[in-house]
Amino acid sequence: MTTSATTPEPRLTSLAHGGGCGCKMAPERLRNILAEMPSAAAFSSLLVGTETSDDAAVWKISEDQAVVATTDFFMPMVDDPFVFGQIAATNALSDVYAMGGRPILALAILGMPINVLSDATIRQVLAGGAEVCGRAGIPVAGGHSIDSVEPIYGLAAIGLVDPARVLTNKGARVGDRLILTKGIGVGVLSAAFKQDRLSDAGYAALVASTTQLNAVGTLLPGTPGVHAVTDVTGFGLLGHALEMARGAGVTVEIDEAAVPMLAGVEALARDGVATGASARNWSSYAEGVVLPDGIEGWRRTLLTDPQTSGGLLIAVAEDRCEAVLDLVRGESFGLAAEIGRIAAGPAVVRVS
Helix, strand or coil, rough: CCCCCCCCCCCCHCCCCCCHHHHHHCHHHHHHHHCCCCCCCCCCCECCCCCCCCCCEEEECCCCEEEEEEEEEECCCCCCCCCCCCCCHHHHHHHHHCCCCCCEEEEEEEEEEECCHHHHHHHHHHHHHHHHHHHHHCEEEEEEEEEHHHHHHEEEEEEECHHHHCCCCCCCCCCCCCCCCEEECHHHHHHHHHHCCCCCHHHHHHHHHHHCCCHHHHHHHCCCCEEEEEEECCCHHHHHHHHHHHHHHEEEEHHHHHHHHHCCCHHHHHHHCCHHHHHHHHHHHHEEECCCCCCCCCHHHHHHCCCCCCCEEEEEEEHHHHHHHHHHHCCCCCEEEEEEEEECCCEEECCC
């Protein structure tokens, strides 16, 4: 039977076995599943497909226009349905921005346990997504819904980009500097939330970061010196940096002390708060990462921590790094920082 005004609804997070981008399949499992999928290389208009695990597909439709297409959805990491909708929508649009694209419309993806959650609650999830799309200047033009055991929400997002200015994760060049636009630790904060250990300040930091649109990405294609971009999401900073390294055939060097963290994250990580996805991430790509001898476990946890609606990782020419940092910070990314560099060598991530 459907819920009524007299029947208390369960916490959204209690209905999901995972939440946010922590729901993603481990990288190794995903690679195995996709290993025998047919190549799309025969389609000459497909500028970006699945070959380098990039953020979105890009299809050229004319000499000065290409379509950016992506989809992203997950289960709740917070209990407020409106905020859940905001986070999921912000995360989905991030993939368009990471390609240097400008979103033009979105379609909603909705799966809800309709005998457990009220229409009012489900409506609030959709309203949160619509609010974010409104800030992005686009409509939610349709979608699809199903009755699901666990609550699921996200978007299929469509954008446009100049095909000559598409930003991918494989363009990094030796000598480039690396900029990260947001602090890490979203997975730790969401785990603490589920454990009722997250302070009000920590919750505020979680929501502020995950609902901040990566719209600065639309400014990067015309910015001198920007060579590669990806967004840091479910595979953690190390996982997405490794995709950049493999795509470009370079070594990504990360200065661990320079990586920004969200408020309250370090104390929680030191106290053992973590997601299961962090351990799955590490087991999937440990062979591609070189860590310092004796690195503390909580530090590795943060470097592999799944980020929901995380920041952009930007490879930029050394002489343009400060200018790009100023640009990003001017767009209200106050934690943006230079965190490393691109070096010649094997396609690995080296942490110092």
